Amino acid sequence: MQEMNEFKPKKTKWIILACSIIVLVGVGGYIYIKSTAKQTVMMTTSTVQSKQSDIKITISGSGATAAAEHESVKGGDGGKIAELLVQKGSIVKKGQPLVTFEGKDVKDQIYQEELSLQKKVIDLDDAKDKLKSNEDMNKIDDLKNNIRKLQLDIDLSNSKISSYKKDQQAPDPIVSPIDGEITVVNNKVGDQINGSAVICEIVNYNKLQLDIQVDEMDILKVKTGQTTEVTVDALPKEKFQGEVIDIAKEGESKNGVSLYSVTLQINDPGEIKAGMSARAEIIVENKTNVVVVPIEAVQQRQGKSFVLVDDGTSKQEPASTSAARQTTGTQTPAIQTPGTMREVTIGIQNETYAEIVSGLKAGENVIIPNAAATTGNANTRRQNGQMPVNGIQMDTRQGVSGGGGFSPGGGGTQNGNAGNRR
Secondary structure, eight states: HHHHHHHHHHHHHHHHHHHOOOHHHHHHHOOOHHHHHOOEEEEEEEEEEEEEEEEEOOOOOOOOEEEEEEEEEOTTEEEEEEEOOOOOEEEEETTEEEEEEEEEOHHHHOOOOHHHHHHHHHHHHHHHHHHHHHOOOHHHHHHHHHHHHHHHHHHHHHHHHHHHHHHHSSSOOOOOSHHHHHHHEEEOOTTTTTOOOOOEEEEEEEEEEEEEEETTTTTGOOOOOOOEEEEEEEEEEEEEEEEEEEOOSOOOHHHTEEEEEEEEESOTTTTTTOEEEEEEEEEEEEEEEEEEEEEEGGEEETTTEEEEEEEEEEEEEETTTOOTOSSSOOOOEEEEEEEEEEEEEEEEEEESEEEEESSSTTTEEEEEEEEEESSSOOOHHHHTTTEEEOOOOOTTTTOOTTTTTSSTOOOOBTTTTTTTTT
């Protein structure tokens, strides 16, 4: 009986040891199979055709429309208002008379000066007669001096009379300096005004402008004379043309970014009213009739640009040579890639398209790599770090996206107004 009791502990130890070995072998085998299992990733794609088209890069911003021309009309030479030829709301043209003035009432001054002149003329004639009849040589000089003084007095009176008559004439009328609408009238007929008085205000609502803010990263791309396209919230179906007419030389700092005011002229505002909310796109670069592809079709690898050309072929790209795949202790699945990767030269690009300068012709089909779908058990892929994105399995461990190394055109889309750029 004692021998039986000694045998049981030994038997239990062997059982525990055997179970442990079985568990270790199983775990090791699982890890080995997991690490060495080969998976093939099928790239899900869509195909588009390169085309001949126009492409442009824009910098956009928003603001409120405002009248481009506003003038305060002042009193000119001043005087008493004889006629006020406009009222609030009047539409005027440049050069049109707005105000006329009365001349000064100086009739009495003229009459008195003319009488004084007549007397001086008589005195002059008497002085000349005395000089002729004089026989005293000692008085000749005095008589001649008197004649000269009388002549000067006569000249002075003639000058005064001319000045008075000039004052009788009405000052030139005040004319409109611009086309526009009278918005304010400050005076009435009979008012005596001076040259600095503001008689009325004129605003030209047929010439509108828009001020937008452009951030410091984009302002050097903006030049006066560049074409703009303007849309107005109140007229969403219409587009208006304009141009850049002024760029601020000094920016204002907002939230750590310097913003510069850019003034745009709206060429034909139509139904736009001053104060309406509007958005403008400044066309900073524009190319016509060039080969373009969707920006998603361009891939960047080692500083070069490529597109995947649909030529009816496909190949399996080994994990060891796949760009942007660096193993981290587990084997990365190989990629089954359709088509042929072709190097291209990229020109300008916006948020939608990229210009192909060389390497691709219009009409060729290019493949847009959407995502990599891994064959195999979904639970296994999830455990290995592959998570579904929009219903497609993506390898999140190695940074693989869209067949590896995919970058949407290397950027190029720009946002102005602290900037919305496209």
